[in-house]
Amino acid sequence: MNIINLENVDTIYEGADLPTIRNINLDIERGEFVCVMGPNGAGKTTLLETINGLLEHTQGRVSVFGKTIKQDGTEARKRIGYLLQNFSFDPGEPFLVKDVVMMGRVGRIGLLNTPDEKDWEIVRKALDSVGVREFENRPIGKLSGGEQQKVLLARVLAQEPDILLLDEPLTNLDLKAKEELQELIEKIYEEKHLTVVMVTHDVSSIPKVSSRLVLMNGGEIVLDGKPKQVIESGVWRSSYGLSLEG
Ligand SMILES: Nc1ncnc2c1ncn2[C@@H]1O[C@H](COP(=O)(O)OP(=O)(O)O)[C@@H](O)[C@H]1O
Ligand SMILES: [Mg+2]
Known part of the structure; x- marks a missing residue:
């Protein structure tokens, strides 16, 4: 099929x-x-x-x-993980990198539930796999275009x-x-x-x-x-x- x-x-x-x-x-x-x-x-x-x-x-x-x-x-x-064309964050965007990646899990967790330790583990793994774990606590707007693109890739991976x-x-x-x-x-x-x-x-x-x-x-x-x-x-x-x- x-x-x-x-x-x-x-x-x-x-x-x-x-x-x-x-x-x-x-x-x-x-x-x-x-x-x-x-x-x-x-x-x-x-x-x-x-x-x-x-x-x-x-x-x-x-x-x-x-x-x-x-x-x-x-x-x-x-x-389906979907990486949008030409998407980048405003330099003043305050969301932390780890929270941006967690947004990838919303479909799995449900909007009304809060992430648990298993979800954070998946987020950390996704950050590791694209090599941006060190940025997890930085505001996304402060990263370069290439780094933001890696974070966005981590976000779709966190979606599994x-x-x-x-x-x-x-x-x-x-x-x-x-x-x-x-x-x-x-x-x-x-x-x-x-x-x-x-x-x-x-x-x-x-x-x-x-x-x-x-x-x-x-x-x-x-x-x-x-x-x-x-x-x-x-x-x-x-x-x-x-x-x-x-
Ligand atoms: N929201 C929209 N409303 C009307 N036309 C659109 C819209 N988005 C794209 N188009 C038109 O559809 C055509 C194909 O666009 P698109 O799929 O973005 O092409 P590509 O991704 O190959 O550059 C273009 O002519 C574009 O102007
Ligand atoms: Mg296009």
């Missing part, structure tokens, strides 16, 4: 005339690491939000964990998800932070046996562990195959407005 399944899916934003993503057919098996690549505006973020049901699709069928997302979205989202949806996690980081985070994502994927869908618009940030590359352009999937094949086909160049030779 596929862990994620989209059949002939369209998603139209409220007020828009045309679907932003169109006729999407996508089957993802448990344990796959899928990269979704495409230029800005291709519909990558819309695809992730359609998968986790934060956006309602207007045509077709989306199921995750074998259940339709329209009916069982709330339960499914507890098991089965699926990770990562929306351009490496964008806006300096080269060193980019490499560190990329390695971290690969390590987490291998250790925790997760299913990962990672969006990128940059051909150079496709992780080695990625088994599949889905190329999007203009709201459609234009190619879906092994990363090497998709890259070597050169088709991605024209979607980026680059010449085929360049």
Whole structure:
């Protein structure tokens, strides 16, 4: 059984005339690491939000964990860690790092219950696994962009998800932070046996562990195959407005 399944899916934003993503057919098996690549505006973020049901699709069928997302979205989202694109905290943001990571557990604990020692242990482990435990008592706003991104990754790990949806996690980081985070994502994927869908618009940030590359352009999937094949086909160049030779 596929862990994620989209059949002939369209998603139209409220007020828009045309679907932003169109006729999407996508089957993802448990344990796959899928990269979704495409230029800005291709519909990558819309695809992730359609998968986790934060956006309602207007045509077709989306199921995750074998259940339709329209009916069982709330339960499914507890098991889907979603790292938002371009999210960063205001420098004055007073939340402590450990509390930001604990927010990842809210779906598991329930809004009205308080975290217990087991929850704090999971939070500490998540902080350890991304290497930011030393910052646990600092306000999140005082961390660098790369450090904040690691904390946000710890937050989705604290959720103990089965699926990770990562929306351009490496964008806006300096080269060193980019490499560190990329390695971290690969390590987490291998250790925790997760299913990962990672969006990128940059051909150079496709992780080695990625088994599949889905190329999007203009709201459609234009190619879906092994990363090497998709890259070597050169088709991605024209979607980026680059010449085929360049
Ligand atoms: N909330 C929204 N309402 C209407 N249109 C939107 C909204 N969010 C994104 N879009 C449009 O949908 C298209 C695809 O956006 P997006 O999925 O964010 O692309 P990508 O992540 O590939 O850059 C863009 O043309 C964008 O302007
Ligand atoms: Mg996007």
